[in-house]
Amino acid sequence: MHGLVIDGPRAFDASAFWHWVRSTGWKPESRRFVEPAPTPALLRSIAFSAARVVFPRLATSFLARSHHDRMRPVDVQIIGTELALRWDDGSESFIPLVTLRRHCPCAGCAGETDVMGNLHKGPDRPLTTRSSQLLRLEPIGSYALQPVWADGHTTGLYTFEHLRRLGAMTG
Ligand SMILES: [Zn+2]
Secondary structure, eight states: OOOOOOOOOOOOOHHHHHHHHHHTTOOHHHHOOOOOOOOHHHHHHHHHHHHHHHSOOSSHHHHHHOOOSSOOEEEEEEETTEEEEEETTSOEEEEEHHHHHHTOOSHHHHOEEOTTSOEEOOOOOOOOGGGGOEEEEEEETTTEEEEEETTSOOOOOEEHHHHHHHHHHHO
């Protein structure tokens, strides 16, 4: 009793499909769009380049004057809540301003070691929001930067070595 024959669902023949696709000259490889997903570091690096256009350079003249062989920053920017430094070897450091302030090397914050090797350090003062707001950076010779914080703290001299260490610490 043959009446109306309805085709049931057939299994999808993938090889026949791709054979047909290739017969049209279409190559999957040529259509694949490969792009690395932007990483935070890449995005920050892009922001660094953009900020250099928008904001005036900090301490450019002294950076150019620096004649020491040791690593030195060739570009310094405050980007949002981070200090961005580009070093003369092309590497970049991004140090959160909060971290920068917490590692203030001044005697009041970090303490002072006497000739006997004893550390003298005052009580930790509570940091406020303004403590990690950076108003500007003053160049000190050709070896350090002195931040002027919004809460009035200005006594920290951050040597380039100290900044390199902080950058390596924070990634
Ligand atoms: Zn300090």
